[in-house]
Amino acid sequence: MDNVDEQVRKTFDRLWKRQIDKGFVSKPPIEHVSYKSVYLKNGIILDVGCGNMQYLYYPEPFLENYLVGLDYNKDALTLAKSMLNRINNGFLVCCIGEFLPFKKHCFDVVLCIDTLSYLKNTYLMIIEEMYEISKKQIILNVHHEDAAYEERFKFFNEKEIAKILEDNGFSVIDIHIISARENYGIDSSKNWPSHLEPPDTKMYIHIKAEK
Numbered sequence: 001m002d003n004v005d006e007q008v009r010k011t012f013d014r015l016w017k018r019q020i021d022k023g024f025v026s027k028p029p030i031e032h033v034s035y036k037s038v039y040l041k042n043g044i045i046l047d048v049g050c051g052n053m054q055y056l057y058y059p060e061p062f063l064e065n066y067l068v069g070l071d072y073n074k075d076a077l078t079l080a081k082s083m084l085n086r087i088n089n090g091f092l093v094c095c096i097g098e099f100l101p102f103k104k105h106c107f108d109v110v111l112c113i114d115t116l117s118y119l120k121n122t123y124l125m126i127i128e129e130m131y132e133i134s135k136k137q138i139i140l141n142v143h144h145e146d147a148a149y150e151e152r153f154k155f156f157n158e159k160e161i162a163k164i165l166e167d168n169g170f171s172v173i174d175i176h177i178i179s180a181r182e183n184y185g186i187d188s189s190k191n192w193p194s195h196l197e198p199p200d201t202k203m204y205i206h207i208k209a210e211k
Helices: 003-022 074-084 123-133 158-167 180-184
Strands: 044-048 066-071 090-094 107-113 134-143 171-179 202-210
Touching: 003 074, 044 123, 066 074, 074 090, 107 123, 123 134, 123 158, 134 158, 158 171, 158 202, 171 180, 180 202
Parallel strands: 044 066, 044 107, 066 090, 107 134
Antiparallel strands: 134 202, 171 202
């Protein structure tokens, strides 16, 4: 494992340990656009880098599907287990995203929300793995280069991530830019919190792609 990626994983180790010590998973203030875009029934979904699965406070996109969560960190999966119980239809796997322990073409949808940006030197390996295990569709979130804040993370622009996916066998069917306003769920620019990015900052790129 590259030293930069290992440093990032150690950062997340500390994050998940603090949440374990707190004893519960905090509810996000809004339902994230990345998960609202899951339109599937009676399917099998894999979430690569699932973390604590706090998005299951808004479980509607997943209620009629079987959800598999994957993360390298056992503390994250302990937290995720309590969230997965909210839909009672799935299981968790402890491993890294660069080597996915599944048969080819076994997931109807593969989610990977923010994870690629955190693994600057191995994100291409994860994309290759997702191609192998997905039946058809993947849904990604990556950090936009306009909101770059740490050299150890990987930031993308729209053309770059589209070309990477196309070079790896995918066809991009939708790209949506998530602004700070949408990300934080704040409608008005008036009295915008000073500690946040300006409201029109491009923060994330949300992509749907198919094989």
